[in-house]
Structure formats: C-alpha cells, structure tokens
Amino acid sequence: MAKLDSEYTIPDLAPELQRGPTWLQSRRQTLREKFNDLPLPPRGLHLWRYTDPSKFMQAQTAEASATGSRFADLIEQERKHLSESHLAGLVTDFAGRDIKALGVEKLAAKGVVITALSDAVESHLDLVEKHLYGLIGSEMGKFEAMNGALWNDGIFVYVPDNTTVEQPLHLLRESGGAGSAQFPRLLVVVGRNAELTIIDEYGGGSADKKADPAYSNGAVEIYGLEDSRTRYVSLQRNEAATNSYLTHRAKIASGASMLTVPLAFGGALSKQNFGVILNGPGAESNMYGMLFGSGRQHFDNHTLHHHAAGKTHSNIDIKVVLRDKAISAYTGLIRIDETAQTCEAYQENRNLLLSSGTKAETIPELEILNEDVSCSHGATVGPIDPIQLFYLMCRGIQLEAAQRMIVSGFVVPTLNRVPQDMRERITRFVDTRLENV
Amino acid sequence: MSEQQGLLEIKDIHISVEDKEVVKGVSLTIGRGEVHAIMGPNGSGKSSLSNGLMGHPSYKITRGEAKLGGKSLLDMASDERSRAGLFLAFQYPVAIPGVTVANFMRSAVLSHRGKDADMSDFRKLFKKEMSDLGVDASFATRYLNDGFSGGEKKRIEILQMSMLQPSMAILDETDSGLDIDALKTVSEGINRYHNDQNGVLLVTHYQRLLNYVKPDFVHVMMDGRLVKSGGAELALKLEDQGYEWVENELGLKAGV
Ligand SMILES: Nc1ncnc2c1ncn2[C@@H]1O[C@H](COP(=O)(O)OP(=O)(O)OP(=O)(O)O)[C@@H](O)[C@H]1O
Ligand SMILES: [Mg+2]
Numbered sequence: 001m002a003k004l005d006s007e008y009t010i011p012d013l014a015p016e017l018q019r020g021p022t023w024l025q026s027r028r029q030t031l032r033e034k035f036n037d038l039p040l041p042p043r044g045l046h047l048w049r050y051t052d053p054s055k056f057m058q059a060q061t062a063e064a065s066a067t068g069s070r071f072a073d074l075i076e077q078e079r080k081h082l083s084e085s086h087l088a089g090l091v092t093d094f095a096g097r098d099i100k101a102l103g104v105e106k107l108a109a110k111g112v113v114i115t116a117l118s119d120a121v122e123s124h125l126d127l128v129e130k131h132l133y134g135l136i137g138s139e140m141g142k143f144e145a146m147n148g149a150l151w152n153d154g155i156f157v158y159v160p161d162n163t164t165v166e167q168p169l170h171l172l173r174e175s176g177g178a179g180s181a182q183f184p185r186l187l188v189v190v191g192r193n194a195e196l197t198i199i200d201e202y203g204g205g206s207a208d209k210k211a212d213p214a215y216s217n218g219a220v221e222i223y224g225l226e227d228s229r230t231r232y233v234s235l236q237r238n239e240a241a242t243n244s245y246l247t248h249r250a251k252i253a254s255g256a257s258m259l260t261v262p263l264a265f266g267g268a269l270s271k272q273n274f275g276v277i278l279n280g281p282g283a284e285s286n287m288y289g290m291l292f293g294s295g296r297q298h299f300d301n302h303t304l305h306h307h308a309a310g311k312t313h314s315n316i317d318i319k320v321v322l323r324d325k326a327i328s329a330y331t332g333l334i335r336i337d338e339t340a341q342t343c344e345a346y347q348e349n350r351n352l353l354l355s356s357g358t359k360a361e362t363i364p365e366l367e368i369l370n371e372d373v374s375c376s377h378g379a380t381v382g383p384i385d386p387i388q389l390f391y392l393m394c395r396g397i398q399l400e401a402a403q404r405m406i407v408s409g410f411v412v413p414t415l416n417r418v419p420q421d422m423r424e425r426i427t428r429f430v431d432t433r434l435e436n437v
Numbered sequence: 438m439s440e441q442q443g444l445l446e447i448k449d450i451h452i453s454v455e456d457k458e459v460v461k462g463v464s465l466t467i468g469r470g471e472v473h474a475i476m477g478p479n480g481s482g483k484s485s486l487s488n489g490l491m492g493h494p495s496y497k498i499t500r501g502e503a504k505l506g507g508k509s510l511l512d513m514a515s516d517e518r519s520r521a522g523l524f525l526a527f528q529y530p531v532a533i534p535g536v537t538v539a540n541f542m543r544s545a546v547l548s549h550r551g552k553d554a555d556m557s558d559f560r561k562l563f564k565k566e567m568s569d570l571g572v573d574a575s576f577a578t579r580y581l582n583d584g585f586s587g588g589e590k591k592r593i594e595i596l597q598m599s600m601l602q603p604s605m606a607i608l609d610e611t612d613s614g615l616d617i618d619a620l621k622t623v624s625e626g627i628n629r630y631h632n633d634q635n636g637v638l639l640v641t642h643y644q645r646l647l648n649y650v651k652p653d654f655v656h657v658m659m660d661g662r663l664v665k666s667g668g669a670e671l672a673l674k675l676e677d678q679g680y681e682w683v684e685n686e687l688g689l690k691a692g693v
Contacts, residue, residue, distance in 0.1 A: 385531075386494050387494075387531050388531055388533050390491075390492070390493055390494055390515055391527075391530070391531045391533065392533070392541070392544075392545075393492075393514065393515040393516040393519070394491055394492075394515050394516075394518075394519055394524075394525060395516075395519055395541070395544075395545035395548070395597060395601065396516050396519035396520045396545050396548035396549045396601070397516055397544050397545055397548050398516050398548060399514070399516065401544060401548070402516070405533075405536050405540075405541070405544065406533065406535075406536070408535065408536070409533055409534055409535025409536040409580070410534075410535055411535070412535035412536075413534060413535050413580075
C-alpha cells in the first residue's frame with residue numbers, strides 16, 4: 001500500500017537519506033527528524049482548514065509504476081522549438097528522479113548551468129550548499145520537511161551575473177502512475193542583473209480514480225540577486241487521480257523583479273503555496289494566477305508577499321473559475337515588516353462560480369507592522385452576471401458561447417498583464433482548459 | 438400608412454418586475470417600413486416594455502402576445518429572438534470586461550450568419566460601419582462598454598444594429614447622452630439602416646431625434662399603458678406642452 005497512516009515516520013535508513021555528499025545527508029537527516037517530530041497538521045491550523053493533510057501522507061514506493069513519457073508529443077514539439085531557438089532549453093523530470101537536460105549546450109558556453117541537482121551538488125557545490133533549503137527548510141511544515149528529506153533528484157539552474165537567457169527554459173515534470181509518490185525539487189539562482197524565464201510544467205500522475213492516487217510533493221526555491229529579472233510560470237495539469245502539494249519560495253534582492261504565474265488546472269487535490277520575499281529596496285514582485293476547477297476538484301492555494309525591506313512593491317491578481325462541484329480556498333497573506341517603510345502591496349482574488357454546487361473561499365490576511373505603506377486587497381465570489389449574459393444573447397450569441405465569452409473575459413485581463421512572449425504560450429493552455437468550461 | 442400585415446405585433450402585453458406590474462396591457466403593431474416613437478414620463482414603463490420584448494430575465498411577460506414576422510417571440514430565448522430579427526439598443530448598455538468589441542461583434546455576426554458562414558468580409562464591413570458612425574478604430578480592441586462614455590456606448594449600440602441588420606430595431610433612448618454632432622451621426626446611421634422592409638421603434642424624451650428620424654406614428658406611454666397615439670405632430674405638442682394636457686384629457690393622475 002502506498003498510502004501511509006498518520007503516524008508514519010521516515011526510517012533513518014531510507015535510501016534517499018544516503019544520497020549526496022555528507023553535508024547533504026546530514027541536512028536530510030535533520031529534515032527527516034523534523035518530519036517525524038511534527039504531528040499531522042491539525043485541521044484548525046493555519047492553511048489547513050480546507051484540506052485533509054492525510055491525503056499527502058504517501059511515501060516513495062520502490063515499485064512506483066514508470067509508465068514512460070506521456071509527454072512524448074510535447075517533448076517532440078519542444079525539441080523542434082529548441083532547434084528553432086524558440087526555447088532556451090528543455091529539462092524532463094520523470095517522477096522527481098530521472099532528470100535529462102536537452103539543448104542546453106549553447107547556454108553552457110555563457111556560463112548558464114542547467115543540470116540535475118544530483119550533479120550540481122558536486123559540480124557547483126558552493127552555490128548549492130549556500131542556497132539549497134535556504135528558503136524551504138526545516139522551519140517550514142511537515143510536508144516541506146518530507147520533500148527535503150526524500151527528494152531523489154531535482155533540477156538546478158544558475159544564471160551568472162549580467163547574463164540574459166532570452167528564450168524560456170521549459171521544465172517538464174511527469175509524475176508516475178497510480179500509487180506512486182514523487183518529490184520533485186527545483187533550485188534556481190539568477191545572478192546580478194541577469195534575466196531568466198522558466199516554465200515549470202507538472203503533469204502526468206494517475207487518471208484511475210479507482211486505484212490509489214498518484215502523489216507529488218514539490219519544492220521550488222528561487223533566488224533573484226540584485227537587479228535580476230525572473231519570470232516563473234508554474235503550470236499544474238495533473239491527471240484526474242493525482243494529489244499534489246507544492247511549496248514555492250522566492251527571495252529577491254534590491255532592484256530585482258519577479259513575475260510569478262501560478263496556473264492550476266488538473267488533479268483531484270491540489271494544494272499550492274507561492275511566496276516571494278522582497279528582501280531589498282526597489283524589489284518588485286507580481287503574481288498573476290489562474291485556476292480552473294470542475295468535477296470534484298479541490299484546490300487550496302496560498303500566496304505570501306513578505307516585504308522584508310522598504311521601498312518594495314508587490315501585486316497579486318488571482319482568478320478562479322469553478323464548475324460542477326469544484327472547490328477552491330485561497331488565502332493571501334501580505335506581511336510588511338516594521339522596518340520596511342514606504343511599501344506598496346496590492347492583492348485581488350476574484351472567483352467566478354459557474355454551477356451552484358461549487359464553493360469558493362477567499363481569505364485576505366494582512367500583517368502590516370508599519371504605517372508608511374500603501375496596501376489594498378479585494379475579493380469577489382459570485383456567479384456569471386445574468387445581465388452580461390443577457391446582453392450577449394441579445395446579439396444572437398448562444399448560451400454556451402456567451403458563457404464561454406464571459407469566462408474568457410474574466411481571465412483575459414489577468415492574462416494580459418503577463419508579457420506578450422509568455423502570454424502566447426500560456427493562452428494555449430488556458431484556451432484548452434476553457435474549451436471544457 | 439400601409440395596411441400590410443404587421444412586422445411586430447404586440448397584443449395586450451403585461452410585464453412584471455419583481456412581482457410589480459409595470460406594463461399593464463400594451464398593444465402595438467408596427468409594419469414594415471414604419472418608424473414609431475414612444476414618449477412618456479420617467480418610470481412609465483418604456484424600458485420595461487423594450488426589455489421584456491427582448492427577454493430580459495428581470496422583466497417577466499405575464500400575459501399577452503408578441504410576434505415578429507408572424508412568429509411568436511415569447512417562446513424564444515433572447516439569442517433566438519435576436520436571430521429572428523429583433524434588436525434592442527439599450528438605454529444602459531452593460532460593460533463586459535475582457536471581451537473586446539471586435540471579438541464580440543464577430544461572434545454576434547457569426548451567430549446570425551450560421552456556424553460555417555463565410556466571414557471574410559467581416560473586417561472590412563466592421564471598419565466601414567465604425568468609420569460611418571464616427572467610432573474610432575481603437576474601439577475595436579477595447580473591452581465592450583468598459584469605461585466608455587455615455588455617448589460612446591450609444592454609438593456602439595447603433596454600430597451593432599448596423600452590423601446585424603435586424604428586421605425590427607427598438608432604440609431605447611439612444612439619443613440621450615449624445616452631443617449635438619453625435620446625435621446627427623447616429624441619426625444618419627439609423628436612417629441608413631432603415632428601409633421599407635424593416636421597422637424602427639424609437640423610445641425618446643425629445644423631439645430633437647425625431648427631427649432627424651421622422652416618425653410615422655407617435656405613442657404616449659403613461660403608467661404602463663399606451664394612452665394616446667398620433668402622427669409626428671404629437672411629439673411636437675408634447676415637447677411644447679409636456680404631459681399634463683394628456684393626463685387632463687384622459688382624466689389620469691400625474692406620476693405614480
Ligand atoms: N430592475 C428593476 N427593478 C425594480 N424596479 C424596476 C426595474 N426596472 C424598472 N423598474 C420599475 O418599473 C417602472 C418602469 O420603469 P422603466 O424603466 O420601464 O421606465 P421608463 O419609462 O423607461 O423610464 P425612463 O424614461 O426614466 O427611462 C419604474 O417604476 C421602475 O422603478
Ligand atoms: Mg427607460
């Protein structure tokens with residue numbers, strides 16, 4: 001059985017714990033102990049009110065069914081993009097274990113490193129040791145500790161100072177089938193005045209609702225050094241019987257900008273936590289996200305903007321569309337430290353409910369410890385405006401088409417905030433999902 | 438005017454809003470090639486009648502009959518009414534953020550022409566109608582009615598009418614909110630559209646629109662009913678003297 005009981009502890013001889021150099025093994029041991037010490041989060045605990053944590057108690061199984069790549073077509077297409085230079089590189093990741101980097105030679109000449117984390121712990125020891133677990137380590141929760149102890153292999157990306165990676169880097173993560181568990185991990189360091197775009201796509205898993213679900217527990221750490229410009233798209237389009245947990249943390253230094261685009265479309269259960277720490281004056285973070293749920297899909301999303309320095313600017317715009325009996329809970333925390341004067345922070349979460357059986361919660365949280373800030377948040381939850389629908393139908397447009405237009409109109413302004421070159425890629429995913437709304 | 442069969446035939450229509458009856462038995466026949474005008478005090482039910490005919494979800498037709506070209510409208514959903522040839526230019530057009538005017542217009546025209554229709558002429562037609570109505574080309578990529586001024590919204594309503602070429606157009610206070618030049622442009626648009634095969638029903642408070650678009654019939658609506666009908670001269674008299682004389686003549690009380 002792949003599913004664990006709530007008392008499960010990671011044995012100290014788990015094979016993953018022996019991976020990597022000694023310093024890494026000892027970090028893994030610390031995280032293992034952390035995981036074992038922490039109880040399953042009680043349902044009253046912050047961020048656990050809406051989701052049953054026992055769904056994430058599933059450990060790596062030796063027999064995790066490797067179904068091979070369901071992304072064969074996509075990989076083929078991306079190879080073409082690589083050869084036409086529309087893509088900086090392609091990294092495939094099967095089950096958080098099998099990492100392959102394609103087409104990265106050209107970038108290597110510029111000093112850009114795109115490689116398996118297991119290689120990087122040797123080849124780029126200093127960088128990895130300095131940054132790994134720096135943002136998602138033992139101070140976080142049980143499931144972050146679980147990934148930290150049990151990740152098998154991950155992806156490491158480093159862009160040297162003053163280097164621009166012009167085309168996006170595509171990471172394709174595929175989960176194994178029913179009953180499998182994976183702990184994908186990503187570490188990114190974007191150097192001073194460097195520039196990088198990543199599309200981090202998670203898919204696969206199990207489609208078989210009668211079997212044990214597939215489970216993915218991911219961790220993404222991104223460092224944007226002074227004046228760097230990073231754009232990160234997280235696309236979750238797992239198969240229907242897949243439970244996923246993802247924690248993302250980025251830290252950006254003075255003058256750096258970070259664009260985060262969380263897109264969640266798939267899976268049975270998806271709990272994601274995106275956070276950016278604005279750590280130096282002039283840092284700017286924007287998060288423009290979208291989530292579509294149907295059937296009985298369950299989404300639990302959290303965002304954090306932590307202003308740890310003054311003169312920083314953050315903005316969040318998350319759109320949620322739900323149909324059938326889908327559920328979404330969104331908790332958005334803005335934290336502004338006492339010493340972080342003259343900050344601006346905005347947050348908006350709008351939820352469009354297409355069926356009466358859907359449920360959406362939206363909870364803004366503000367921890368603002370000084371007066372010199374400009375901060376606002378807004379949230380709406382509601383069905384399609386019948387008057388808008390009427391207006392479109394009055395011009396001859398049929399009900400379903402009119403609904404689709406309104407839903408598309410609901411997300412388009414958010415989509416339009418994403419820079420043009422990225423928008424084209426994202427629009428494709430969004431359109432495909434919209435066809436089923 | 439012509440004694441041919443009516444294009445729009447309304448018989449004893451009653452309309453309720455939130456269980457309150459606001460249209461209390463209206464009968465009206467509009468023939469092909471005719472222009473009618475309805476005038477009446479605020480709150481007399483003019484927009485309720487227009488919205489009810491178009492199938493607005495808040496305006497429930499509780500009694501009566503309405504036919505367009507012999508086909509009953511009341512069993513049809515709003516989109517079917519539109520495709521059957523009915524058009525309403527709204528007094529207060531709603532904004533639909535995220536949907537561009539061009540995309541919306543294309544979908545609307547496509548729905549009228551049918552799924553597999555040739556749309557190769559759309560762009561050119563759309564451009565021409567925009568320029569004829571003095572709508573700046575930049576409006577094509579703006580979100581529908583989102584942040585448009587009152588007058589801009591009205592022009593866009595008439596633009597839609599020109600694109601869809603309905604057989605029966607109801608224009609609810611299309612003249613209000615228009616500046617003097619816009620009134621002229623929009624009126625010219627209505628006159629270009631109007632021919633001996635279609636009908637126009639103007640809902641208005643002012644004679645100035647009727648100077649440009651000449652009505653064959655003028656009706657006065659009060660308290661949910663058409664209480665008086667006449668020719669173009671009736672509008673002039675209303676403009677001059679207000680509604681009090683009508684009330685007196687009919688023994689009605691003013692207001693609600
Ligand atoms: N959506 C609504 N909800 C509640 N009452 C309404 C609604 N729409 C109309 N009414 C009421 O119905 C009556 C008729 O309103 P209607 O808008 O049809 O008048 P009108 O003749 O178009 O007025 P105006 O000249 O001011 O546009 C009014 O008493 C109005 O308050
Ligand atoms: Mg009115």
